[in-house]
Amino acid sequence: MRRPDLGDLTAHVVAFGRALREHGVLCGPGEIADALRALERVDVLDPEQFRLALRTTLVHGHHDLRVFDALFPLYWSPFPPVSSSQEDGEDGPAQEAASEKGQLSMERWADAEETEGEQEVPGYSALEVLARKDFSTFTDRELEEIGKLVVAIARRIATRMSRRMQRARHSHRLDLRRTMRLHLRWGGDLPELAFKRRRVRKTRLVLLCDVSGSMDIYSRFLIQFVYALQEAVGNVESFVFSTSLTRVTPALRSRTLREALDRLSRTVPNWSGGTRIGASLMQFLEGWRHLLDPRTVVVILSDGWDTGDVEILHRAMREIRARSGRVIWLNPLLGSPGYQPLTRGMQTALPFVDVFAAAHNLESLRELERTLAARVRRTGRRE
């Protein structure tokens, strides 16, 4: 194997590593060092060996492979770009017109606030929201109130799941090691048995929040819910979608809600666009399927207005249902008087939903909390 001097190569590898990092790949000095060590051991003049040596050392996950494959030919152009197998001519994210929105419940949000006294209700038109994502009109008091409720709800969702998991297996196991020690201490027969308890396993929450045009008037409210949920339960992954999906977990990890909202409005494309729930959920499944397991609770916040393919939505919901522990759909429209989930999207999704509840104002969140609490008690008694 040829082992030429790698001196000038090093700088390029470092630069390439930086490019990967800029595209979100965890690639630090350790990886670079590994890559250089690897290059010493392969034939760097063989394009394939060169590429594979970098690919094996610089990348640690399947998502990152795609980034690598896209960047590699750009950086190492002397090598012929690797044919990126079958790139189907799928239709691109067609920009769709925002569907009509269900403004009906706007007033109800205002109504619910009345209980809080003569506090000012943020009145804004859908137009204004479309123009600029300004989340700052929330009063601190509102934030606080919603925050508290949301924490309660989040805990409810989380404990319910872990309890069920706990009952499913022995929660106590004999701790032989400690028993043996006790035995020694007392010299004779087993004086008492030492037990150990399995740690309660935490539930993972996956939140998928619709921020399309039809959801506009609720979006900022829901985002707040998502933020607080992420705060309350450690293990939360959050996504927002309209015509496509964006992971917002890191953005929501900001110290304050305001900061989070700020970062969000800057990072999320397609805000207030049309809705393609099915395609967005598919996108979730393609990139993040591994987040789903029987301990995952999936919460979808959407009004079910889907301008995309219902067939795709059906497939996506079926798979999400099959892979996760529980699917909760929060629909802000459910709070409107006389609302029937008749939209095609909602009809398609409903069979795969465990809990279908409203989420359009504080009152509905309280209601949701009660529903979940009641369920815990009921199942508790039955067993």
Add this chain to the structure above:
Amino acid sequence: MSRPTLGNIEQILQALEQEGYIADREIATAIYLSIELHKPLLVEGAAGVGKTEIAKVMSQALGTDLIRLQCYEGLDVSTALYEWNYPKQMLRIRLEEGTDRTVEEKEQTIFSEAFLLRRPLLQAITHHRAPVLLVDEIDRADVEFESFLLEVLSDWQVTIPEIGTIRARHIPYVVLTSNRTRELSDALRRRCLYLWIDYPSFEKELRIVLRKVPGISQQLAEQIAAFMHLVRRLDLQKVPGVAETLDWSLALLRLHRDHLDRTSVEETIGCLFKHHEDQRLVRGPWLDAALAAIHEAQRDGEGLARALNRIERTLKA
């Protein structure tokens, strides 16, 4: 610490091939670098693409032992690392009942190496020569276990409170596999070299079938590989892996089929699809169209490999 290697990438390809594992350069390179750089190899990919196989053939090719740790939910340190031999301890305590040794002395006896049961991780680091340690389906283990494993993989030593620290005699070759049922920690990922195994290409699957199913005709093997390639593009609940391909090929051979037609597929469909819905989907009109296209391409001598993309598009339409 001696750690034999497998030579260069070319030699690894050959060695794997000799052990009956059809590898491509990507897999060979990953194995090669894992051995050369002394780093664990994390292998991810769908079920049935041959992730676990890698550790097995590595151990055979290296002529060393394979120590396997199968992960599952609730796997804990005592199952993975060591456990005390309680019955033996109990017996010793009984035997020493009459003696006037102090509790401390007794304790020292029964918590010594003679009473230690070595579980896979401890076995791996105290083995008389560097073994291949397979940590299978690490994604099924809990997060706590993952961090513990990370510690072992970093330090190559474990501490048993009653005995002390045990350092590795030889650093094992480590292969971790994951089906991605949950996300692994970045820390663990970064300890490892990464290999993603996809479903095999048509050519690779054909080679696997020809190699692993002796007596199969070239024609049937090609049809099988093409069929597998096409069927994996369907919206299935459970996509069949290479293991299923081989089961199916053997079944067809047993039934003395020399080509694929609707009857032979229907008779053996259980080998490939373990979901009723999947079976129904495949049995539909898709099957006739796919079989017709495969036969046609083969008749024309077009070469199935080249025809596949075209067939795929026609089937989609």
